[in-house]
Amino acid sequence: MKIITYNVNGLRAALKKDWLGWLKRVDADVVCLQEIKATPDQIPEIALLEQLGYEHYWYPAQKKGYSGTAIFTRITPTKVEYGCGHEDYDFEGRVIRADFEDVSVMSTYFPSGTTGSVRQDFKYMFLDDFQQYSDKLLLERPNLVVCGDYNICHRAIDIHNPKSNANSSGFLPAEREWMENFINSGYVDSFRHFHPEPDNYTWWSYRAGARARNLGWRIDYNMVSTALSDRMVAAEIIPSAVHSDHCPVLLELR
Numbered sequence: 001m002k003i004i005t006y007n008v009n010g011l012r013a014a015l016k017k018d019w020l021g022w023l024k025r026v027d028a029d030v031v032c033l034q035e036i037k038a039t040p041d042q043i044p045e046i047a048l049l050e051q052l053g054y055e056h057y058w059y060p061a062q063k064k065g066y067s068g069t070a071i072f073t074r075i076t077p078t079k080v081e082y083g084c085g086h087e088d089y090d091f092e093g094r095v096i097r098a099d100f101e102d103v104s105v106m107s108t109y110f111p112s113g114t115t116g117s118v119r120q121d122f123k124y125m126f127l128d129d130f131q132q133y134s135d136k137l138l139l140e141r142p143n144l145v146v147c148g149d150y151n152i153c154h155r156a157i158d159i160h161n162p163k164s165n166a167n168s169s170g171f172l173p174a175e176r177e178w179m180e181n182f183i184n185s186g187y188v189d190s191f192r193h194f195h196p197e198p199d200n201y202t203w204w205s206y207r208a209g210a211r212a213r214n215l216g217w218r219i220d221y222n223m224v225s226t227a228l229s230d231r232m233v234a235a236e237i238i239p240s241a242v243h244s245d246h247c248p249v250l251l252e253l254r
């Protein structure tokens with residue numbers, strides 16, 4: 001199973017940059033999207049997506065042009081779960097999960113705290129609630145992949161300038177501690193499992209030529225439950241895909 005997570009920062013904008021052509025070439029089985037900022041009726045290319053063999057499941061935010069997640073899959077799910085049962089997060093379309101026969105794949109879009117203290121507090125609340133949600137879900141669905149934009153750099157190796165960003169949302173001590181605890185609660189960071197080396201990022205600011213200079217943050221992950229981790233074959237970041245300020249991250253499972 002070839003799984004990709006991708007924060008497209010607006011699917012309509014990505015489609016104008018030949019996103020479907022890229023999707024055809026990458027040949028993924030399951031594609032987890034974040035920040036779709038659209039509803040299916042706004043995407044005339046759906047017929048082309050279906051021609052590529054994808055079923056599509058959408059969980060847009062109630063607020064138009066904001067947030068939202070989706071899963072496109074060539075494998076028919078046995079069940080699709082929309083939301084995580086918390087009204088505040090479900091209103092923003094932050095979690096969708098597809099259950100297959102022996103694997104579940106989730107697309108998640110964690111809140112950002114970069115706009116100020118109100119949203120940072122909202123982010124911390126989400127982190128606490130998501131941990132509880134994950135703990136319960138692992139008992140029910142132990143073979144789980146939690147894909148998505150976590151909006152957190154786990155360690156100093158995951159950010160281009162850890163010293164100057166020490167007080168930046170996304171690299172705050174409490175956020176990094178949460179990430180450490182989340183992994184220790186039953187997950188493997190699939191990319192790090194295969195790639196311990198530095199200078200691998202998934203998001204770059206649009207300012208100051210950050211992407212060309214590779215001044216980035218690694219905030220997009222495919223977290224694999226420990227019960228499933230022995231089936232990991234490969235993991236890659238794909239910075240050559242330039243449809244967004246993020247790039248996709250690939251996971252291959254046996």
